[in-house]
Amino acid sequence: MILDPGFECADQQKLLDEVIKQGLSSLFIRVYDHFSYYHWRFDEAGVDPCMDPMDALELLPLMTKHDYGMLERDAFICANKHLYHAETTSGSTGRPKRRFQSLTDELNELKLAMRVFAGFNVSKDDVIVFMDVGNPSIYIWFAKAFENLGVKNTIYYGIQSDFDRSLNKLMSLDPTILFTVPSLLARSYETILRMYKENKDTSLQKIIYFGEKLDDRFRKRIEEELGVKIFSHYGGTETSTLGGECSAHDGIHVYTDVNVPTLIDPKVINETTQEGEVAWTTMQMDVQPVIKYRIGDVVRIDRAKCRCGRTSPRIKVVGRTDEGFSLYGEKFYYDTFLNTVYSNLNETGFLQIILSSEQNHDKLTFILPEKLKSKESEILESLYYVNELEFFLEEGFVQLDVQFVPGSHFTGRKIPCIIDHRVYQ
Amino acid sequence: MLDELKAIVDFAYDNIPIYRKLYQRKPELNSIADFKNLPYLRISDFVTCNIEEVISDVDEVATVLPPIENKTIFPFPRLESTYDRDMRYEIFYYLIEQTGIKKGSSFVVLTDSSHSYFCGEIVNNLLFYKYPTSMIFVRDHTVDEIQEWVSKLKPDCLLIGIDKIIEFSHWEIPYIFTINQFGKSEIIKHFDIYAISEIGWIAIRTSEGHYLYPDDYFYVETDPADDILVLTTLANDLQPFIRYKTSDRAKLLNGNRFQITYIGEH
Numbered sequence: 001m002i003l004d005p006g007f008e009c010a011d012q013q014k015l016l017d018e019v020i021k022q023g024l025s026s027l028f029i030r031v032y033d034h035f036s037y038y039h040w041r042f043d044e045a046g047v048d049p050c051m052d053p054m055d056a057l058e059l060l061p062l063m064t065k066h067d068y069g070m071l072e073r074d075a076f077i078c079a080n081k082h083l084y085h086a087e088t089t090s091g092s093t094g095r096p097k098r099r100f101q102s103l104t105d106e107l108n109e110l111k112l113a114m115r116v117f118a119g120f121n122v123s124k125d126d127v128i129v130f131m132d133v134g135n136p137s138i139y140i141w142f143a144k145a146f147e148n149l150g151v152k153n154t155i156y157y158g159i160q161s162d163f164d165r166s167l168n169k170l171m172s173l174d175p176t177i178l179f180t181v182p183s184l185l186a187r188s189y190e191t192i193l194r195m196y197k198e199n200k201d202t203s204l205q206k207i208i209y210f211g212e213k214l215d216d217r218f219r220k221r222i223e224e225e226l227g228v229k230i231f232s233h234y235g236g237t238e239t240s241t242l243g244g245e246c247s248a249h250d251g252i253h254v255y256t257d258v259n260v261p262t263l264i265d266p267k268v269i270n271e272t273t274q275e276g277e278v279a280w281t282t283m284q285m286d287v288q289p290v291i292k293y294r295i296g297d298v299v300r301i302d303r304a305k306c307r308c309g310r311t312s313p314r315i316k317v318v319g320r321t322d323e324g325f326s327l328y329g330e331k332f333y334y335d336t337f338l339n340t341v342y343s344n345l346n347e348t349g350f351l352q353i354i355l356s357s358e359q360n361h362d363k364l365t366f367i368l369p370e371k372l373k374s375k376e377s378e379i380l381e382s383l384y385y386v387n388e389l390e391f392f393l394e395e396g397f398v399q400l401d402v403q404f405v406p407g408s409h410f411t412g413r414k415i416p417c418i419i420d421h422r423v424y425q
Numbered sequence: 426m427l428d429e430l431k432a433i434v435d436f437a438y439d440n441i442p443i444y445r446k447l448y449q450r451k452p453e454l455n456s457i458a459d460f461k462n463l464p465y466l467r468i469s470d471f472v473t474c475n476i477e478e479v480i481s482d483v484d485e486v487a488t489v490l491p492p493i494e495n496k497t498i499f500p501f502p503r504l505e506s507t508y509d510r511d512m513r514y515e516i517f518y519y520l521i522e523q524t525g526i527k528k529g530s531s532f533v534v535l536t537d538s539s540h541s542y543f544c545g546e547i548v549n550n551l552l553f554y555k556y557p558t559s560m561i562f563v564r565d566h567t568v569d570e571i572q573e574w575v576s577k578l579k580p581d582c583l584l585i586g587i588d589k590i591i592e593f594s595h596w597e598i599p600y601i602f603t604i605n606q607f608g609k610s611e612i613i614k615h616f617d618i619y620a621i622s623e624i625g626w627i628a629i630r631t632s633e634g635h636y637l638y639p640d641d642y643f644y645v646e647t648d649p650a651d652d653i654l655v656l657t658t659l660a661n662d663l664q665p666f667i668r669y670k671t672s673d674r675a676k677l678l679n680g681n682r683f684q685i686t687y688i689g690e691h
Contacts, residue, residue: 073483080476081500085542086489096487096507135549136560140541143562147538155574156545156560158552166557172577387507391553 003118003149007257008310012303019257023283024053031289034078037070038291062264062279063293065333068097068238075100075288082287085137088387089237089331096387099238104286106141109240112258112284113145116244119253119308120208120231122177124150127203129175131157133184133328134391142179159184161360161396163191171199177206181329182214183422187360187397189222196226204228210235211329213317215423234317236295237331238288239280243315248307251300251314258284261301261313262292272304277321296321325355325418327362327398330388334417340382341368357422363399370404429659430460430644437665440481443474444667461646465655465670471500480504480664491542492622493604498672498690499623504664512642512660513625517550519639520629524616526600530581532558535571537587540604543622544586556582563587572596607685621671621691624658628683640681647677652686 002008007015028049031038041063042049047056076083082102089097101109122128128146130139136156143154155173159166167188178185185192185207196202204226210233219230234252235241243254254261260283263276278299279292298319305311324333338351352367372379383400384390392398431454437444438451447464454460477483479501488510490503505513532551536544544560551558561574568591575583575596583593584602593601601615607630617630619638628638638645644657646668654675658666672689 076483076486077475077477083476083489083502085491085502086486088487098486100489134552136545137542137549140545140562143541144538147562147564152564152566153574154562156548156562158548158558158560160552160555160557169559169578173574394553395555 001118001121002309003115005309007255008115008253008312010257010311012256012311012313015257020260020283021053023257024057024260024281025050027281027283027289027291028053028056031291035071035074037067037074041291057260057262057281057292060292063290065097065294065296068290068293071288071290072098072100079287087237097237100287102286105240108284108286110141110145110148112255113142113241114148115255116233116241116253117142117145117149119244119246119310120177120206121247122146122149122151124152126151126176127153127155127174128177128179129155129157129170129173131159131170131178131180131184131188133159133161133395133397139179159188161187163188163360167191167195171195171202174203176203177208178204179208179210181211182209182218183212183326183328183362185209185214185222186218186357187328193225206231208233212326234315238290238293239282239295240285242280243312246306246308246310250306251302251316253306253310253312253314255312258282261299261315263299263301264294269300273300273302275300275318278315294321296324325353325420327389327392330392332386332389336386337366337383340386341366341372341379343382352416353418355418355420355422358399361397361399362422363401365401365403367403367405370406373404376402376404426644427454427457427460430454430457430657433657433659433665434460434463434667436481436662437667441665442478443470446470446474446478460668463668465648465668466666467670468499468672476501476504481662482506485663490546490622490625493543493620493691494539494622495542496539497622501623503623503625505661506663509661509663514550514553515660516639516642517547517626518554519642520618520626520637521551521554521556523629523631523637524600526582528555530556530600531578532556532582532584533575533578533580534558534560534584535563535575535587536560537563537589539588540586543604543620544584547584547586563589568592605688605691607688619673619685621673624656624666624669627656630685635678635682635684636675638681638683645677645681645683647675647683652676654683654685 032042032049041061045059045061047059079100079102083100084103084106085101087099139156146154206229208231223230231245232252234243242259243252245252260281262279263274266274266276269275278297279294281291282289297317298321299315299317302314306314324331341351350369354365356363380402384393434452434454438448447470452463471479485506486504487507488505534544534548548558548560559578563571582600583598586604599614603617604620606617618626619628619636620626628636630636642660644659646655648655652674654671654673656666656669656671672691674687675683675685677683
């Protein structure tokens, strides 16, 4: 279902001239006055917020995750009595990264989420079960978007690491749509598959995932074994919803009337497709908008019209640029752990993180120089309290291990900071 | 208790502009009586402040606790540091402990669009303390439909966070929880959580009929003039409330107990 054909199926040049340019102009004027960070960046780049918005966008510098932290204070103070909600992540510098939101943000973001969810062809008779392990706040927001589309039955289903026990009531809910994060789906998949094999008369038709990439092989396996269609919701903490897959399953539609993608050093793939690291400009964010913000995804953008009838560009995420990883949909950054390990030791040093998948949990192995062995318990304790990791450890979703190696391990050759051996299939 | 109160007053005066406005000069507390002479903090004091004037450090804001009904007459949301959030979790644990329900009991939370974020925080806390929990979003469901969904999950406990008035006494669920339903319950295992948006959850009504609060976290008084409940938070560093005059009336009982007689607009 195309909720908003006026935008989703619009001529892209017309959209640029009549909507995007106005949106960017309005954004630039607003942020120049309200944010010291943007004021500084505009002045440094010689950008007048009233100049042609496409020229301004071209001239403005890219925004990093570190820069993002500089928005927080101004955003918080500007929000003032309109502050409604805050999204936080573990942050790349060891302290939570915060996105403050007003009620206007909530409503604007709901409108976009509705557009995306309509693309999943939901019906009012669907029973949607959100399956996750902790804070349901994002699902509450998803549930509101579904409610606005007329879906009556949405249930948040909190589970724990004992999947056999945790999932035993899922079948009685008999969802038509299961909405979750890929790593949790992978962890619980054997249990889910067994339950669906034992109960043939069930209604599951779709799985919607978000928060991290779903391995293509695993996706195909789920589609075949459970006989479901799979859809992806795409977005980030700092940008909120950016897009979603349609029933043609040929990329994620992103909506440029709301969020503008900029490709860094794009590589031409064909007449309509380019590939590169993407930076996003969010035009409808009220309290904490971003301009050319690098979320760390390398994408392929296809601007050809989709078989579904939409003209909005489609992206495929082909890789990640930053030194981070995701655990059950929660983002963690290398620097968080590096700063944690060395925070009390009055020195900096090396760290390698290896991620692996065990039978029922992910394992995080920290490789450290052997000179730190005497501090093992202190380091483990600090790691335990990394924001949001504590919950996964307590619940048995993640296990920590520390290994000490000779210093030559770090200096003898170039080694990757993070090695991810996890395979979900 | 005097030392704790003195510490919180000193901290607030030194770090939070709204208290400097309210007290004019740093209070000297030599007795509980001195504390009780401090002016009440009222909603109207907040109305004239900007957000950075009501907290100790903008950089420490980690959580924005949603209001109970997605609206509040208090001009700001509840703001917490990570320490404050941890303390709120501890208070929740205290409240659940008072009920005597078994560890690992399963919960179903009924919510609607007005209460969903606040109920979501309750779900978050229940899961944190290993109570398997699901949350059903109630829309234009009939009572029978709600009961049907709940019965599919067969919970040990049902928490009702919706506006719809439902008769649940025949649902055969061992424990019922509500929020701010202070009226005397005929159901023996009916627990009511007392919460206000700007502070969070404070107390729980057990089967004895009165509300129990953790006195390590709150200092509770009433205004003798009108019986309005007056709260001081003892374990908040970002946005402590000192002698905060709520909208609710209560009678103080012996020990860490009170009896709510009226719940005003929040």
